[in-house]
Amino acid sequence: MGPGETETRARPDTAGAARTIALRVDGTEHRLTVDPRRTLLDLLREQLGEYSAKKGCDHGQCGACTVLLDGRRVLSCLTLVLSCDGTEVTTAAGLAEDGELHSLQRSFVEHDAFQCGYCTPGQVCSAAGLLAEFGDGAPSHVTKPVSDSPKWTDGEISERMSGNLCRCGAYAGIVAAVREAGEQR
Numbered sequence: 225m226g227p228g229e230t231e232t233r234a235r236p237d238t239a240g241a242a243r244t245i246a247l248r249v250d251g252t253e254h255r256l257t258v259d260p261r262r263t264l265l266d267l268l269r270e271q272l273g274e275y276s277a278k279k280g281c282d283h284g285q286c287g288a289c290t291v292l293l294d295g296r297r298v299l300s301c302l303t304l305v306l307s308c309d310g311t312e313v314t315t316a317a318g319l320a321e322d323g324e325l326h327s328l329q330r331s332f333v334e335h336d337a338f339q340c341g342y343c344t345p346g347q348v349c350s351a352a353g354l355l356a357e358f359g360d361g362a363p364s365h366v367t368k369p370v371s372d373s374p375k376w377t378d379g380e381i382s383e384r385m386s387g388n389l390c391r392c393g394a395y396a397g398i399v400a401a402v403r404e405a406g407e408q409r
């Protein structure tokens with residue numbers, strides 16, 4: 225090579241190389257080979273056949289894909305599956321135990337907190353995450369004054385559930401269902 229010339233070496237394309245991960249979904253261990261560009265939502269639906277998390281907007285704006293990742297709510301359409309290696313994923317289907325509905329699921333039924341039901345699994349998972357956050361004393365945007373013990377109000381519930389949209393408009397039932405489940409804790 226002469227002066228001023230640079231050598232360009234071909235680099236192997238490893239961006240799409242499959243990787244092996246391990247995670248637990250609704251209590252079942254999985255060891256999977258995945259494309260690193262795949263989202264958790266696509267893994268759940270297309271590779272594991274777990275359909276309770278819904279693909280709504282696929283842009284993190286509707287909340288239909290909400291699941292719990294190590295007990296914290298996440299939008300599975302925005303969560304790369306590689307970041308889930310070694311974690312526990314809980315879907316709305318996984319909240320039920322021994323064939324019995326989770327208290328949130330029962331409360332949603334009792335308060336008619338769904339109409340078409342498409343957003344309901346994401347709403348239920350978000351509510352489960354909300355109850356854990358509230359129990360930990362985590363403030364929301366509407367918590368005034370900010371304290372370690374926010375008040376259990378409809379405004380507080382609505383704010384914490386605001387990332388989950390319902391096209392049918394079942395919000396009054398959703399807030400009532402979450403309130404009842406929270407009061408029972």
